[in-house]
Each structure stands twice: as structure tokens, then as C-alpha cells.
Amino acid sequence: MAASDLEPHASAVRPRSYQNESYLHGFLGTVGDLQKAGVLQDVVIEVEDRRFPCHRLVLSAASPYFRAMFTSDMAESRQKTVTLQGLDAGAFGEILSYIYSGTLNVDKVQPLYQAADLLQLDYVRDTCSSYMAMSVQSSTSVDLYKFADVFSLDRVLKRSLHFICMHFAEVASREEFCSLSVNQLTEIISHDELDIKEETTVLHHLPSILPHIRFSLLTADDTAAILDHPLVREDPGRSAIRNVVKEASNEKKRAGMDTLEMAMIFICDRFHRTKGNEVLYMNPRAGKYITCRYSEEELPNVCPMAVASGNSIYVMKSGDPMITNELAVLEYSHAGNVWQRANMSSFCRPNINDIEEFDEFLVEVDKILYYIIVETLLDSTSVWMRKYDRHTDQWQKCSPLHLRISKPTGVCSYYTAVPCGSHIYFLMEPEMHRYDPIQDCWCKRTPVSELDWYGIWTAAAMGTEIFCTDTEFTKTLVYDTESDSWQELQGLPNRDPELDSNDYVFTVLFVLENQLHVLVKILKTALQPSEEAVYVYDRSTDTWRDLEANVPSLDFSTQSGLCPVARIYLPCLTAKAIGAQGH
Secondary structure, eight states: OOHHHHHHHHHSOOOSOOOOHHHHHHHHHHHHHHHHHTOSOOEEEEETTEEEEEOHHHHHHHOHHHHHHHTSSOGGGTOSEEEOOSOOHHHHHHHHHHHHHSOOOOTTHHHHHHHHHHHTOHHHHHHHHHHHHHTOSTTTHHHHHHHHHHHTOHHHHHHHHHHHHHTHHHHHTSGGGGGSOHHHHHHHHTOTTOOOSSGGGGGGGHHHHGGGSOGGGSOHHHHHHHHTSHHHHTSTTOHHHHHHHHHTTTOOOOGGGSEEEEEEEEEEOTTSOEEEEEEEEEETTTTEEEEEEOOTTTSOSSOOEEEEGGGEEEEEEEOOTTTOOEEEEEEEETTTTEEEEOSSOOEEOOOOTTOSEEEEEEEEETTEEEEEEEEEOSSOEEEEEEEEETTTTEEEEOOOEEEOOOOOTTOOOBEEEEEETTEEEEEETTEEEEEETTTTEEEEOOOOOSSOTTBOSEEEEETTEEEEEOTTSSOEEEEETTTTEEEEOOOOOOOOOOOOTTOEEEEEEEEETTEEEEEEEEEOSSSOOOEEEEEEEETTTTEEEEOOOOOOSOEEEOBTTBOOEEEEEHHHHHHTEEEEEOO
């Protein structure tokens, strides 16, 4: 054979190394099998009188702590039994399970973090830290705050401190609150975001927090009560408290002291295009109307919004659906009047590029956040849901709802998803369904049948009832979730019925200060000023009363007829307002 016959083959590029993927994935499983079978183990780790036979090589490969121990001149490198002090035996067992299998169980998260910190297992430490940050609630906030303070876990420390400040009255009443150190208690009491209505709330911890009480905010009776406190009376001259009162004469109010329930509505033009991401915060009964503008990066265009437990406000932020389907949650910072990324993972919604019509909702039921997307085609409607599991930081799939509903071509049907009690209700002419989170299932309920073809334009829940109305506020119905029955409300206000077919009518129901309200705006096609009115419903007389509110002449939009209401910090809000009315 001529050499030239070999040249094409000789010049071909061939790989010189190959990787066996099945070997890589199977190696850890084989090591785990050896551990379970008790084969080739050459060291015993003793923790709290429990003995754990292991492999030096495996421990050294997984942990820098063990690698230093077994590859140095330390005495432990030659011992067959090594005792570890200051660790929880159960937590060390979970650490071994992770080392030999790659699976981590975080049921006992604090002892697990301590063990991972000693053994220098970064992944376990980071996972435990994230889990603790997501587990902050009334029963855990103080304990996590103290733990994070000791181990310098900034993320957990900030999260738990924020929770304690936002729920101070509830957390301070718990027994574990008294276990805080003076420095820790001082940090909490000194925080401007401490959400309290009255400064007397902090007086239960008088001995250590006396220097941090803002005495200028107290009434004369409150101050007299403090002066008469046994701990104060022990100071014959009462000089300490007099000095504190004098130094605190110019203290500013805490943010939580000046709050007001306010409905939040997006501002847009008459073509439903948002104007620089502006939001109107309003309380018509108090005559307060404050407009704030946020950057597009900070707050997206009209987006699903939910007011959750603890007065937390969330919105679901998405990018251009033609580019990405990734969704992220933003949380409103009351003190800063800014929107920032919430401590929640992002996820991808269903592909909506080919959907004729879709809408999104964000609701909370029993302290669990749900994302809902409604896909509407010519002859069908599907409701897809995800719920957020704070323990795993994952959005989990829920049972979908599929409906066969036909509609005339070119006609938009309106619908809404309303949380009420422990359920979520999906209302759409001529269907109504209820989602049960415990059973993860949908069931059919009595539908609304007395509104026009367009169906439910806006809805609001109060107690065990759901109120809804049509586009022009010509009829309002109430649904009793306990009896599964509908009733029409009477006493509609007298308004000009002469509406041109091209007139733009905006209507939204909302519950403010435990009373049902409706905002109605009519924008005439002719060159006439728009008409705005707010009515409040009196259940005892079954009538609507005009509040004669001076609503700003703006164009509004909501996410599927839902208008969230939250307790807003007025001083923080007005600091960045671009427009404000009221007293």
C-alpha cells in the first residue's frame, strides 16, 4: 500500500480522550453501595457517642476539613476512631448521607449548618442559608435572627430582622423574644421600619430599650405611665429618663405610625398603554391620592399584583414573551417606596407565543402564593397554576382547569380569579369553578348568569362573599361561597345611561377599610371632560352612596379587574411622589 493511500486517514482529527458518562454518574452510586454494605471502611467518626464507619478517601475528597486531618501529621491521621466535638449526631448523619449520595435533607437546618460550617462544605452551608431565609415566620424569626447573628449570615439576618420589624407586636408577644440580647434588642427597637402604631408597644421591654424609645412621640399620659413604672421609680431622681426624654425631643416618627389603607391602580392612557409605570395610591374616604412613577426596570407594565400576609406586596415580572418566558417576583419595600427582587426563585410560564389571548393573576391563599395564567382560544379556556413552596424555593405545578367554551368571533370574554377564604375561584361567563389547595383539585360551582356576554369585568372578595359587576356598573352581584348562591345588589346610583358605543368605561371594585367600593370612570369620545366617581356600598340599606370624591382625572388600568389594597407608609410614599392630592 502506498503511503499516499494513508494520508487522508492520517490527517483526520481523532479525539485522544473519551469520557464515560455512565461511569461518572455511577461512581457515586457505587461508593454509596460500599458504605451501605460496610465494605472497605477504614475509619470511625464518633459524634455524641454514635459511631459512623467511613472511608478516609471519600471524606477527604468531599471535605477540606477531613482532607487536612487525614493528610497531615495530626494525630487523627493515624487513629482508627476520630471523635468530633460540638456537633449534633443526627446532623452529621445527614452530612454523611450527602457525601455518599449527593442528596441533602434539611429538616434540622441549624445543626446541619453548624456541621457543614465545621467541615467546610460550601454547598451544604449555602443550601441551609437559603432554606433558613425562606423559613422566616412568626414562630422562627427570633431564633433565626439569633442564629444568623452568631454565624454572620447576612441574608438570613436581614430577612429575619425585616420580618420582626414588620410583625413586631406579634413577634414581641412570643416567649422567645425575651431571650434576645441587649444588643440584638437594641438593633430591632432602633430600626426605623419598626411597624407599630404607638410607641407604647415597645415599653414591655423597658429596662434594655429605654434609651431607644422615642419619647417625643408619646402622649403626656403615656409618659406619666412610664414615670410610674416600677423600674423607673427605682431611680430616685429619675434623672435617666429625664435625660432620655430631653435627648429624644426631635425624634422622627417611625414609618409604621403613619399608615393608611390604599388601593393601588396602574395609570395608563386611553389605549391602555402605561405611562412610565405610574401607580395611583388612593383612599377616597380620606381624600388621599398619591401618584408615583417607577422605572421600567424597577416595575414592569401592568402586571399581576398581590397583597400577601404581613402586608407584603408582590408583583410578577416578565420579559417580552416573544423573547423569554421567565418570570420573577418583585417585592415592594414600604420604607424605601421601591420594588426589588423578592427572595424567591424564578420559573418559566407556559409557551404563550401561539395563544390568542392570555391573562395572568397573582394571589395568596393561606400564606401560599399562586401564579395563574389563563389561556383563551376560540373554543376553549385553560387555567394553569403554579404555587410557591418556600421550603424548597420552587414553583410547583398545580392541577389545571380545562373548559370548552365557545364565543363569537372577535368578542373578548372577561374573567377573573379571586382568592376567598381557603380557596381560589375562577369566574367566567358561563362557568364558575373553585380550586381546593389541600386536595389540589377543581370543582364546579353555580355560575353567574345575569351579566351580559362579556361577563365579569371586575370582582372583589370580602369575608365569605365575592362581589362582581359588569363593564358599565349596570348590575352588581354577590356570591355566597358557603351557600353557593348568587344575589343581586340593589340601590345602584343614578347615572347618565346615554353612553356612546365608543365611550371608554373603566370600573373596578375594591374593599377598603372593610367596605366595598367601586371606582367608575367614563371617557367620552367627544371632546368632553371625563367623569369619575367613587361609590361605597352600605350593606344595611342595600344602597350605593356617592362619596363625591375628587378623583384625579387620569386613565386607569388593572390586572383583570382586581384592585389590591394594602397599608401604605405615607411619609415614605410622598417622598417620591410625582403628584399628590388630599389633606
